[in-house]
Amino acid sequence: MTAPLVDIRNVSHRFGQLAVLKDVSLRIEPGSYTILLGPSGSGKTTLLSILGGFVTPSQGKVYIRGEDCTSVPPARRPTTTVFQDYALFPHMSVGGNVGFGLRMQGVDGATRAARAREALALVDLAAAFDKKPHQLSGGQRQRVALARALVIEPAVLLLDEPLGALDLKLRRQMQDELKAIQKRVGTAFIHVTHDQEEAMALADHCVVMNDGRIEDEGPPERVYARPSTRFAATFMGESTILSGTVAEAKGGTATVATPIGSVCVPGAAQAGAQIALAIRPEHLVLGANEGGVGLGMAKISDVVFQGSFKRVLATSTVDAALRFIAKAPASATVQTGDTVAISCQAGDMILLAN
Structure with missing residues (x-):
């Protein structure tokens, strides 16, 4: 058996007296599109934050590419995160936003610009390089955030409810685009949502969470057709x-x-x-x-x-x-x-x- 790209081993986490994750173990394969699905308070966002290095778990280990990344800070691990609010710098051009991570890595200006243009072309926004974020629609800003994350070529791309702020039509359009981009780049995507339809549209690996635990996981077709628990049967559809x-x-x-x-x-x-x-x-x-x-x-x-x-x-x-x-x-x-x-x-x- 080949080693997983991400290996989460017996992770638990508490905020004060509140246990938000309870002995969670999960393996993520290279090139997969994993959805963490669950209601508010299920622990899915905390698990994503632990993967991104923004939270250190109270117990357990996180391995990425076989290396222990449990206490490694976000900037030094092979992950990038796309947040729900996009977190774009309003004073910077789109090209500047996309190249920001490369700038922090010390990449020279010409190379930064070239790679930023390539990343924007990947998300069909090549013409937006010199624009400011406020000149773009919500869906376009979402794609800029995606390009900024992909340009540094992470092993794992983490998406925290990235489509939550979009209207229904745009959300469905972005679902199609996200899946197509993931297939093109081959990076493993781990995507948090509470939307069951979004999970079924995007995932090849669906993880249903509840009360800090994993209730069920597997291909979305199996989780829907033959759920393992009563909760999974009522939450996944x-x-x-x-x-x-x-x-x-x-x-x-x-x-x-x-x-x-x-x-x-x-x-x-x-x-x-x-x-x-x-x-x-x-x-x-x-x-x-x-x-x-x-x-x-x-x-x-x-x-x-x-x-x-x-x-x-x-x-x-x-x-x-x-x-x-x-x-x-x-x-x-x-x-x-x-x-x-x-x-x-x-x-x-x-x-x-x-």
């Missing part, structure tokens, strides 16, 4: 959660007693265990579904048209605590107040520890 007790388990199938009846699902479990069944919205069927698992009747409380589909919320008529979240075709004739049968395929139910 939406899920209907059905709680129950395993009544019987044999032959790779578990029979689960739930408030809406007995359900048989594929998966390994122990009889008597308290578990949860997660069902993604696209796997729920409104109406009769021959061959599927019946989940009873439900009353529709809300229907929201979202372009290619309708997002439907419904409450079980048997268990008022059970709320279904479904994606119905845009052409579906469902409306608020309807009572419909709900079902899904057994193989689409994800068995999780409760």
